[in-house]
Amino acid sequence: MIRKMVQCLLALTIVLGVGASMSQPAEAGRGGRIAAGVAVGTILGLGIAGAYEGRRYYRDGPDCYRGPRQCQWVGRSCWYNRAGEYVCRGGDYRCWRPTMCD
Numbered sequence: 001m002i003r004k005m006v007q008c009l010l011a012l013t014i015v016l017g018v019g020a021s022m023s024q025p026a027e028a029g030r031g032g033r034i035a036a037g038v039a040v041g042t043i044l045g046l047g048i049a050g051a052y053e054g055r056r057y058y059r060d061g062p063d064c065y066r067g068p069r070q071c072q073w074v075g076r077s078c079w080y081n082r083a084g085e086y087v088c089r090g091g092d093y094r095c096w097r098p099t100m101c102d
Contacts, residue, residue, distance in 0.1 A: 071095040
């Protein structure tokens with residue numbers, strides 16, 4: 001919810017900045033200062049939005065995140081045959097990412 005509000009606020013700021021720069025009559029000799037200002041403002045806005053995004057991709061709760069991927073066999077039966085070899089059959093190889101909480 002807050003993320004959407006921040007994105008809307010940044011978009012509104014850019015629109016107002018461009019609108020304010022367009023309200024003045026055109027002058028020769030400005031040297032592209034307005035375009036440079038809009039470009040810098042856009043880059044700063046995207047940088048702030050990216051920093052705000054941060055670690056939230058992995059968040060599941062207050063101080064929890066998705067841990068490293070783990071894979072193992074599930075429902076597999078294993079035994080030693082007559083020759084002394086360890087033999088396994090059946091089951092599924094499953095992967096998951098456990099939740100880690102600090």
